[in-house]
Amino acid sequence: MLADASNFVHSVDSTFTIIVAICVFFLVLITALMILFVFKYNSKRNKKAENIHGSLPLEITWTVIPVILVLYMFYLGWTGYKQMTDAPKNSMIVDVYGQMWSWSYKYPNGVKSDTLFVPINKPVKLMLHSRDVDHSFYVPAFRIKKDVIPDRINTEWFLPKRLGSYDVFCAEYCGLRHSYMYSEVVVLSQDQYDKWMAGKLSDNDKE
Amino acid sequence: MASETLSINHNGYHESYLEYQGKHKGIWGWLLTTDHKRIGVLYMISILSFFAVGVTLGFLIRLELLTPQGTIVGPQAYNEFFTVHGVIMIFLFIIPVISAIFGNFFLPILIGAKDVAFPRINLLSWYLYLTGGALVLLAIVLPGGAPDTGWTFYIPYSVRTSTNLIITLVAAFILGMSSILTGLNFISTIHRMRAEGMSWFKMPLFAWSLYATSWIQVIATPIVGITLVMVIVERVFHVGIFDPTLGGDPILYQHLFWIYSHPAVYIIILPAMGVISEIVPVFSQRTIFGYKFIAFSSIAIAVFGSLVWAHHMFSTGISDTAEFVFSLLTFLVAIPSAIKVFNWIATLYKGSILLEPPLLYALAFIFLFTIGGLTGIIQGAISLDIYLTDTYFIVAHFHYTMFGGTGFGFFAALHYWFPKMFGRQYNKKIAKIAFWFVFIGFNTLYFPMFILGWMGMPRRSYHYLPQFQPLHVLSTVGSWILITGLIIMFTNLFRSLLKGGKITKKNIWGGETLEWQIETPPTFENFEFEPKVFEAPYEYKQNEIEKEEVK
CATH class of the missing domain: 2.60.40.420 (Cupredoxins -  blue copper proteins)
Structure with missing residues (x-):
């Protein structure tokens, strides 16, 4: 049912694969860190917490990298869409x-x-x-x-x-x-x- | 948070807001109350009642979809089911749930105030909510039948349907009024009623998130209110506004509808994010990571979130310029949400983590909201949205953000603040069992919908082709697991009200915000003396935390 039946299938499916791959990467990263921290810093193992108020370099990192990635994904979606709007003259x-x-x-x-x-x-x-x-x-x-x-x-x-x-x-x-x-x-x-x-x-x- | 709250001693007994006898006694002491805490409880009772109706309808929708058609009802009933399910879940449950219950109850306490700025308007908001809710129910039972337009009321279909649409639109209008008044009240409260020393950056993050939410409520809600009135005018007086047969423009309706209804998803999610920002540091027993980034990201979400509405309309034939701009802004609005998620994860780092029920729900929120947010990014790409919009993919996406996000945020808040509100502790073991049912049921119910959407199954479909059935069966089984979990969860909470261990100590979780420094349950006046605040919230000092075992 997901046959390669039209000229758009390849572009849409490859855009989907790339974006899903990026999304899965972030989901796995976030989930893995979350589970790791919950085990490693469980109060049974880690009696005393450390108050860390923040880190500007980290904030910049996790703002700038996602911005670059979303701009790339936006570009993929936009170019894919442009093909869909321009019908050939001989249609x-x-x-x-x-x-x-x-x-x-x-x-x-x-x-x-x-x-x-x-x-x-x-x-x-x-x-x-x-x-x-x-x-x-x-x-x-x-x-x-x-x-x-x-x-x-x-x-x-x-x-x-x-x-x-x-x-x-x-x-x-x-x-x-x-x-x-x-x-x-x-x-x-x-x-x-x-x-x-x-x-x-x-x-x-x-x- | 250090503050000078002294414990006054009325012969050693603190009369709680639940026992307080004001001008009115008994039931009238509740129905005519202006106490923000009692109003919060009134909202809790009414919102949960509507939630039960919404869940029942959801259960029936899933039961119907067990087979390709005609499992329990006909197409008209099915269309009414999903419309009323949407109307109740959005307008009566998920929009008000956190801000009206916990915002009302805890916002004044968190900023060291005695009440909200306009207590009587606060009560009026609840009556408006109740009136709106009653009208929604009335539209179901009156002859003519429940509305069958979908909760989006798209014109021209909504001009043609013979069901009780006008009553439902009036209900949504009144509910909008209620929401605007609550928003106004919270903005005034935050500006004018903060305790001495409670500067903006000493405010708990839940207060920040409510502040951003309130602005959206005040600015965006009037637009949908006016739009719905225009639909009524069009239906009753045949004035051409949106209906093409009268010379109107149906796309104009969609713009006006989404100018409110997209920001509304941030009205829905921001308070839940605020809850998570409270719970994660408390149960990590350390300060929040990146306080200002979390606070400002709420504002950024409120601003950018108001400028992305047309991404609901990529397939309607809007201009290429509009497609370009709205897709770009849609991608950018993901950034402040991502910043919040990263800061929550960083808050777990080097904490001393107590995996109590509130944190379990909060972590589930982060996981499910991340899936919801990332699948939103997938649909932000225009070429993919063209393929996926109006399929089950979008149904899965918004249930992951709305239910997986705000729903789980609500459950987290409920397990976090319930003991403070009622002075009773629930059975934590049963709460954890319920959590796993809810979490596994949720994913079994909604994850298959992503695959159904990618396979091309359109949403709002009573009938479907046989190749979609296996995933629908799986999804329906998920709904049974989820509902079992909800029943266990609410039975556990309700039972604790009657039989749970009584709590009198102020701080059962080791929280540093002001609600943990007052009596449990709070007294009518909240604070015996006006609190003075010296430190930022979430400044944990090790070994100072007194925790109480449940009796």
Whole structure:
């Protein structure tokens, strides 16, 4: 379920790994020192405490090092995010409609569907429309999410890199059947996609 | 802290605030009291009652999530459960819990005052709290049904729902009033009522943390109050403010809501940090490490914490500039919290540590709050927040900071000050057993949620896909362990009120702050003479500490 399915997966996952590693380091350090001190300076072993009021060099150390680290982590998050905002010019544009409690999609040629079909390795830009309340278009496997807000068109884009079908959730609570507001993105090869689209067009002709 | 508190002797008997008979007798002596200590106890009773309701709802939420859908209730009931759970836990429990109970009871004592600056307004705050609480309960039982919007009341959904939303908004507004008045009272008290010699840097750190908290309460709460009134106006008179169908802007609502509600998390956590700053030196029997850094970091948190609200909105489509600024400030607000944690750890160094129940809870606070804070850093990175926001990751994160932080800080404070407040000692062995249940239950309950969030499970979901079930089952089992621990803890405390060993000595833990130099339980006047303060707090002198074994 955490497949390497879009162009953002690598960047998000590596940022996550780096930041989690830094966090785990500090958690282990703090916890280990805490446990060590509680045992070593337990009143049974250490009858007399020493009053140490503080240490300016230490305060500076544990202020400056975290500041440098958080600036680095900020930079990772910011650059990762910048990629998500700049959709390539040649992206296929799909309109996404969120409503209580379902998703629907409209392709550039006017074809509509309830499942999002996209060809592999072609960038897709989603124009997000809400017909009622706030929703959020969330594809965990692609590492993308954007709120879908009435009277405002948000966008998000992705480059599908692996064939298969992936869960689409609504991530912004929207009432009774919020958790059933579920859809799928199906990534097809260009051939399959063209066939699907042709089938859809002929269905439309029949109607 | 050395001070000139002399022990007056009314025929050798000190009448405690619990026995004191003023103008009003019996129950009226409580309901019309202006004594900060009795008001603290009133808050304790009412806040714990609401906590019990909130825990019950939490238990039901976890029970429902045992299976992918339809375990005990339908989706509407589930949505009402998590909304009311959030409203009660945030507005009625975790925001007031430490400042209203222990702030009221101990702030005047810690700075050597007889009461707060405005005792009658203090009582009014409690009645406002009670009114707000009653309205929240009323919204549950009235026809129309409990609110189902989530505690954030996001528009446009909150304009459309047919549930009893307006009553709940009025309740939150009134609770805000209560919070503002308490904040004003504490600021005035700290400025005007410190004892002779109690300069700013001789104030105990709990007083510092309440001071920073109070400013946020006074400055930020009116914004949410006005915002909630605007939602009511919008619903009742159809004035377009936030609702797009009336020409309003739903994003504006989110900004106004979080301008208060993010600082509110610091209203929640700062008093708990103050408690930890009291407990760690007492049970290490040494002075606090880096007093001024801890004091100023509270102020820094209050200032920076007011400027990070839009990190709740990274996925809403706010401008890149806003994303940049709010992410940067979010990372920076982590620094003063980190400074506090490092100074607490350094305070353990070369101490003479007594691992009593209050310290156990305080150490658990440091551990759990560190996890909560570090996972906050993970979400401060925008690209990660885009992935993790509105998933179980955030549910785990805020339960680690709010419950693991302030909840455990509250339990620490309870075990620290309870004997002083009531003159009874609880069973320490049972307190430690309860601690392990609570600690293990807490982690079993909330840690799996980090993994669920990373797997992509959205929050506020009645129904979930089958691949998420194993971790949900584990989490639900954790809720049973946690609640067992809470029952043991509170039974132990309650039993001690009736049957616990009586304490008459002033200083059972060896604390150096002023509350340990007055009678147990305190007298109505707190101090028999106005105290004079000569030394900074936490100046421990070895072998001078008289400790008392429980009878």
